[in-house]
Amino acid sequence: MSFPKIIIDEKKFLHNIKVAQEICAEKGIEVLAVTKGFCGNRRMAELFAKGGIKFFGDSRLDNFEVYKDIKGHKQLLRLPQLDEIPRLVELCDSSLNSELETIKAISDYCLANNKTHEVIVMVDLGDRREGFLPEDTVEACGKIINEMKGVKLIGLGCNFGCYGGRIPSDEAMKIFADLNNEVQTKYNVKFSHISGGNSLSLHLVWENRMPKEVNILRMSFAMIFGTEDKYRKTIRNMHRDTFQCQAKVIEVKRKSSMPIGEPGLDAFGNIPTFEDIGDIDRVICAIGKIDTMFDAMIPLDKDMEILGGSSDHMIINVNKCKKQYKVGDIITFDLDWGSLLYLFNSSYVEKEFINKID
Numbered sequence: 222m223s224f225p226k227i228i229i230d231e232k233k234f235l236h237n238i239k240v241a242q243e244i245c246a247e248k249g250i251e252v253l254a255v256t257k258g259f260c261g262n263r264r265m266a267e268l269f270a271k272g273g274i275k276f277f278g279d280s281r282l283d284n285f286e287v288y289k290d291i292k293g294h295k296q297l298l299r300l301p302q303l304d305e306i307p308r309l310v311e312l313c314d315s316s317l318n319s320e321l322e323t324i325k326a327i328s329d330y331c332l333a334n335n336k337t338h339e340v341i342v343m344v345d346l347g348d349r350r351e352g353f354l355p356e357d358t359v360e361a362c363g364k365i366i367n368e369m370k371g372v373k374l375i376g377l378g379c380n381f382g383c384y385g386g387r388i389p390s391d392e393a394m395k396i397f398a399d400l401n402n403e404v405q406t407k408y409n410v411k412f413s414h415i416s417g418g419n420s421l422s423l424h425l426v427w428e429n430r431m432p433k434e435v436n437i438l439r440m441s442f443a444m445i446f447g448t449e450d451k452y453r454k455t456i457r458n459m460h461r462d463t464f465q466c467q468a469k470v471i472e473v474k475r476k477s478s479m480p481i482g483e484p485g486l487d488a489f490g491n492i493p494t495f496e497d498i499g500d501i502d503r504v505i506c507a508i509g510k511i512d513t514m515f516d517a518m519i520p521l522d523k524d525m526e527i528l529g530g531s532s533d534h535m536i537i538n539v540n541k542c543k544k545q546y547k548v549g550d551i552i553t554f555d556l557d558w559g560s561l562l563y564l565f566n567s568s569y570v571e572k573e574f575i576n577k578i579d
């Protein structure tokens with residue numbers, strides 16, 4: 222087995238998937254499992270399927286291609302690009318949308334090719350990423366229902382946290398529920414898919430604050446890390462350490478904390494700053510910024526401090542560590558969203574599945 226690697230504990234992941242589904246099922250909500258963080262890793266989609274997942278979401282069509290034979294409803298989460306509509310209709314049952322021009326183009330394509338596609342209209346309730354503003358939503362839905370017969374509007378969706386870092390409020394969720402009801406009443410349609418948010422909305426479910434209209438939650442973070450961004454606590458008995466990274470030590474030396482010489486730019490064009498704390502014990506690990514996001518790496522040895530690095534090197538201050546590190550040692554890290562994305566996406570990082578289930 223080569224290093225660096227990301228290690229995926231299949232049993233723990235299955236457990237997290239089950240707990241998320243149980244929390245949601247109590248309130249009549251189905252989990253739509255989001256695969257985008259796994260960058261087209263087929264095994265991860267298989268594990269969701271083994272966990273009983275029936276709805277899958279990803280932001281990129283290439284990733285759906287990898288697991289197109291796995292049964293279930295497939296939903297494109299990122300707003301479709303006009304020139305990917307034929308592939309969208311081929312690979313996905315539905316997509317999240319916020320532009321009438323795009324929805325019209327999907328509808329026209331479907332009508333011309335005798336196909337159908339389901340549409341979820343996104344509402345921006347304050348996070349300021351995608352979505353119609355609430356005041357524009359009802360009219361837009363009317364246009365889709367009355368004028369775009371190649372698509373079927375199956376519900377509204379909302380999203381929090383991803384861009385603006387906003388936490389869903391009861392007021393925002395009431396606006397969302399009211400909009401869903403208004404559209405259904407006004408245009409005499411029945412929604413089957415009311416998509417009430419992502420992992421950051423999961424706490425609303427167990428706090429009994431999720432509107433009863435919501436029947437879908439799109440989720441990855443909570444199942445991957447067994448935690449969510451509101452409380453940053455481990456959820457029920459979920460596992461926080463389902464995904465870990467390991468890298469090997471390739472240098473162990475004591476050096477001055479302050480580089481020597483005239484200050485210039487680092488490899489990425491930034492001017493690095495240093496605190497002069499004298500000589501320190503440090504190690505270099507064989508993993509770099511091409512493979513992972515350093516800020517989102519959490520060494521299990523709590524006395525370690527990641528100082529920085531370059532494309533292919535990570536430098537760690539081990540001055541306070543009780544363990545004496547040597548060349549060849551393996552350093553283990555817990556992960557966060559940013560590091561998970563990079564690690565799955567890096568072809569230099571081995572993906573190792575442990576505690577395998579069949």
Ligand SMILES: *Cc1c(COP(=O)(O)O)cnc(C)c1O
Nearest residue numbers: 255298419420421439440441442
């Ligand atoms: C990424 C994404 C999700 C999943 O978010 P998590 O916080 O990982 O649960 C849900 N919905 C949309 C639209 C997304 O882009």
